[in-house]
Amino acid sequence: MPSSDYDSACLPDILPLYYRRLFPFSQYYRWLNYGGVQKNYFQNREFSFTLKDDIYVRYQSFSTQTELEKEMQKMNPYKIDIGAIYSHRPNQHNTVKSGTFQALEKELVFDIDMTDYDDVRSCCSAADICCKCWTLMTIAIHILDRALREDFGFQHLLWVYSGRRGVHCWVCDEAARKLSVAARSAVAEYLSLVKGGDEMMKKVVLTDPIHPLSVCICDFNRESLAVVEQYFSRYALQDQDILGRKESVDKVLALTPEDVRKELQEDFLYEKKPENRWKLVKEQARRRRGTSKKGQYFEEEIMLQYCYPRLDVNVSKGVNHLLKSPFSVHPKTGRISVPMDLKELETFDPFAVPTINLICEELDRPRTGEEEEKTEDTKEKESEQDAAESRKIRDYKRTSLAKYVKYFDQFLDGMARSWKGELLKKSDLQKDF
Amino acid sequence: MQFPSRRKKFITNSQTELYGHPLQFYGQPPLENISLTEFEALAVDRLKLLKTIENLGVSYVKLSDQYTKKLQFESKTLNFPYRPDADDRKSQAGPIELEKRRKDHISHFILRLAYCQTEDLRRWFIQQEVDLFRHRFNDLNPKQKLEFLHRNNLQYETISVEEKKTLKDKLVKSSYAASGVTVEDQEFYKVPFQDALDLVRTRKVYLKAGYVYIPHHDIVTIVLNDFRTRLSKALALTARSLPAVHSDERLQPLLNHLSHAYVGQDYSIQKNVGKISLEQIDSLSGKSFPLCMRQIHQSLRENHHLRHGGRMQYGLFLKGIGLSLEQALQFWRSEFIKGKVDADKFDKAYAYSIRHMFGKEGKRTDYTPYSCMKVILSNAPSQGDHHGCPFRHSDPELLKQKLQFYKVSPSGISQILELVKGMHYQLACQKYFELTHNLEDASFSLNHPNQYFIESQKVLGGGKDIKREMDAPQRSQENSATRGSSAAPEEAANASQDLAEGTEELDSFFQDA
Numbered sequence A: 001m002p003s004s005d006y007d008s009a010c011l012p013d014i015l016p017l018y019y020r021r022l023f024p025f026s027q028y029y030r031w032l033n034y035g036g037v038q039k040n041y042f043q044n045r046e047f048s049f050t051l052k053d054d055i056y057v058r059y060q061s062f063s064t065q066t067e068l069e070k071e072m073q074k075m076n077p078y079k080i081d082i083g084a085i086y087s088h089r090p091n092q093h094n095t096v097k098s099g100t101f102q103a104l105e106k107e108l109v110f111d112i113d114m115t116d117y118d119d120v121r122s123c124c125s126a127a128d129i130c131c132k133c134w135t136l137m138t139i140a141i142h143i144l145d146r147a148l149r150e151d152f153g154f155q156h157l158l159w160v161y162s163g164r165r166g167v168h169c170w171v172c173d174e175a176a177r178k179l180s181v182a183a184r185s186a187v188a189e190y191l192s193l194v195k196g197g198d199e200m201m202k203k204v205v206l207t208d209p210i211h212p213l214s215v216c217i218c219d220f221n222r223e224s225l226a227v228v229e230q231y232f233s234r235y236a237l238q239d240q241d242i243l244g245r246k247e248s249v250d251k252v253l254a255l256t257p258e259d260v261r262k263e264l265q266e267d268f269l270y271e272k273k274p275e276n277r278w279k280l281v282k283e284q285a286r287r288r289r290g291t292s293k294k295g296q297y298f299e300e301e302i303m304l305q306y307c308y309p310r311l312d313v314n315v316s317k318g319v320n321h322l323l324k325s326p327f328s329v330h331p332k333t334g335r336i337s338v339p340m341d342l343k344e345l346e347t348f349d350p351f352a353v354p355t356i357n358l359i360c361e362e363l364d365r366p367r368t369g370e371e372e373e374k375t376e377d378t379k380e381k382e383s384e385q386d387a388a389e390s391r392k393i394r395d396y397k398r399t400s401l402a403k404y405v406k407y408f409d410q411f412l413d414g415m416a417r418s419w420k421g422e423l424l425k426k427s428d429l430q431k432d433f
Numbered sequence B: 001m002q003f004p005s006r007r008k009k010f011i012t013n014s015q016t017e018l019y020g021h022p023l024q025f026y027g028q029p030p031l032e033n034i035s036l037t038e039f040e041a042l043a044v045d046r047l048k049l050l051k052t053i054e055n056l057g058v059s060y061v062k063l064s065d066q067y068t069k070k071l072q073f074e075s076k077t078l079n080f081p082y083r084p085d086a087d088d089r090k091s092q093a094g095p096i097e098l099e100k101r102r103k104d105h106i107s108h109f110i111l112r113l114a115y116c117q118t119e120d121l122r123r124w125f126i127q128q129e130v131d132l133f134r135h136r137f138n139d140l141n142p143k144q145k146l147e148f149l150h151r152n153n154l155q156y157e158t159i160s161v162e163e164k165k166t167l168k169d170k171l172v173k174s175s176y177a178a179s180g181v182t183v184e185d186q187e188f189y190k191v192p193f194q195d196a197l198d199l200v201r202t203r204k205v206y207l208k209a210g211y212v213y214i215p216h217h218d219i220v221t222i223v224l225n226d227f228r229t230r231l232s233k234a235l236a237l238t239a240r241s242l243p244a245v246h247s248d249e250r251l252q253p254l255l256n257h258l259s260h261a262y263v264g265q266d267y268s269i270q271k272n273v274g275k276i277s278l279e280q281i282d283s284l285s286g287k288s289f290p291l292c293m294r295q296i297h298q299s300l301r302e303n304h305h306l307r308h309g310g311r312m313q314y315g316l317f318l319k320g321i322g323l324s325l326e327q328a329l330q331f332w333r334s335e336f337i338k339g340k341v342d343a344d345k346f347d348k349a350y351a352y353s354i355r356h357m358f359g360k361e362g363k364r365t366d367y368t369p370y371s372c373m374k375v376i377l378s379n380a381p382s383q384g385d386h387h388g389c390p391f392r393h394s395d396p397e398l399l400k401q402k403l404q405f406y407k408v409s410p411s412g413i414s415q416i417l418e419l420v421k422g423m424h425y426q427l428a429c430q431k432y433f434e435l436t437h438n439l440e441d442a443s444f445s446l447n448h449p450n451q452y453f454i455e456s457q458k459v460l461g462g463g464k465d466i467k468r469e470m471d472a473p474q475r476s477q478e479n480s481a482t483r484g485s486s487a488a489p490e491e492a493a494n495a496s497q498d499l500a501e502g503t504e505e506l507d508s509f510f511q512d513a
Ligand code: SF4
Pocket: B290, B291, B292, B293, B371, B372, B375, B376, B388, B389, B390, B391, B425, B426, B429, B430, B447, B448, B449, B452
């Protein structure tokens, strides 16, 4: 079913079904409990719900998975956000002495939103996306994922499609969860190259004060450029046609040094093909590098300004900042916020992500015979709760949500291996005493 | 007075041992008794020094020649240690130098008492002390640096020769510290990236798997981080022992006075609530708003929306010039509902944050309007933003056009752009003030957008009724005493290096949906 059939008016009807039979509570709890390594980790976590009519309730918290399930099934939130782990239970924040209720830890998160690229995409604007500009997200994920793993040494990165026009990254390593506000902002700044607000045209400036003749700037930028280069021609030259129309050409040329600009303007009178125009730009850049004039890196600067990931630093910085939860529904599109398997990043299609009404519909389809049989077979042996639990598991497996939950499971298995190590260390310590 | 000392050590430290090195890590509090008069005199001098550091940091690139010279000059005038190699030839520092070091030591600890009380104060104090320390460390010669590390037992892990060989390429490329010394001749330290945030932020270091590799040349970064962490912890501890100090009735008013004397005027104080009507804002924005606020105001009127950075910067400014909470709500609502937000959504998503700004929600902190420093240094604008300081955050070309549009003379424009080029943003702004108010020489030194507004109103003699109340006495004593007691000692918190942190809680309410 195409998402155009989705209508948010149906949410009150289908959300109960979603939370009763499809939401992967056990995985969700397994994630946020982090193996129980730290006491009260799940219990002190803030959730916030957006209910019907934009009613926003903050500081929800739950002591067990069952309590979380019950509450979600009762409230049927339109949207779920996850906040920090606090010093006390968030639902009791009013009862503790003011000032003592503090956000202590949270995953390091990143939010990349397509609206931040409005000055460099011509296909869509604001909340709209298409498969052309989605390439920007692919580039962003490649660059950030590499840097977070190789440079910062993080291992447990959960990438999530936001359900509409962007992606989120949850860095779940213990070290990441414990980062201070200052450290978070330093990481975010390390990863940000595109700087400046609407009053700044040129948003990327590369300098290399020490080695003016070396190829180009630091390692980090080199790695990023390598990624951008793979996509630049298809994305920027073909899909966005940045060297086609007059206004967009002017925008690009504004980023080049003045003398170069003049020459290119003349050359472009005779050369209309974007690919060839870009070659001329590169040629100019190559010549300039042989000189000691300013603005050596304009070619790279253009590529980065058009393609480099744009982060909302404020989201990453705050420990107590809330971010939309995986498996939450996006109320506007109906799509589920699903974890993304980076092995299939190139083919990830945001428009193929299931909507809530699609998966609820899939539930109503007749089961295949085999499944039916197995159900009968095992029924007697299970206690009632187990039965409900396993039915739920079978339920999501019958929908297009299955592959995303499966990937989530794999992600959790990876983390489990590391917290098992933690638990072992702890019990060893105890033995020592 | 006697400093509360946690470790009651026997006092064997003769002065020469305690003050044997020009740079101190302030590990031990002073144990001598001093008179109240000396107590005050020492503290006031250190405040002057720290205030100088704050000002220099805005006008000059830190550690640039001019910065260093001015700071040395001020240290010398105030009788603080100022040039470590001045008496390098003698093996022992002379009595005059020792006296200076003693002053440095004691005055630092006095200010800890005065500046541990709130998070804002801690942040300010740590920032200035860290800058002072950086400057002094930088002034040491290599031998003195090693001596300092040794004396204070600062040991950091270095990498082996083999590791250095394998990493050589990467280290050469990413170490900006090309001081003629090659990679082979230098020790490289390997520390968790959390301990060298300044280098990480600017990508000026080789970062691999969570560790940074710092050439000895840059060891100051690690030492500074250590200094900052220890100072921050120490302040938190001091804050806890504060009730004891505060029960001392001779000290208490003095400390309060000290802590408020130099942080400048607090523009959140609502002296002039309701003296401005909403209709006046458009015309005031043209006449008396600094460019930063004028720019935000204009874009708000055009787009009927502002992202959170702009709402914070502008909202607090408006509060500072006297908008009441009710007026602010009305102002923002009427503008937002002209855009994509309906009244209902506004009340749900934005009204809370505005009440918050006025200290009516959440922690109930009364948030202070941003100073120029904060606007210039923290939370730089990004895509879709209009906040920040136009002198710092605009393309010079656009700034020029804007100034032309505002009818600044060509010679004025070139003067302003010259200052911008030298990174003297506040001076550029002040020049703009002079040009637009027909003054030869403004008689104030600009450090706050709200100050700009007040000064402008003074010159224009406009809003006669506004004028008198606006003329808030800066750094007045009576005022500061009462203010001090209302600043309840907060729980020990991690005082931070990040200017933006203070409003963190507030920020989280300003997310764009
Ligand atoms: S210098 Fe200060 S008052 Fe002037 S525009 Fe910049 S931030 Fe605003």
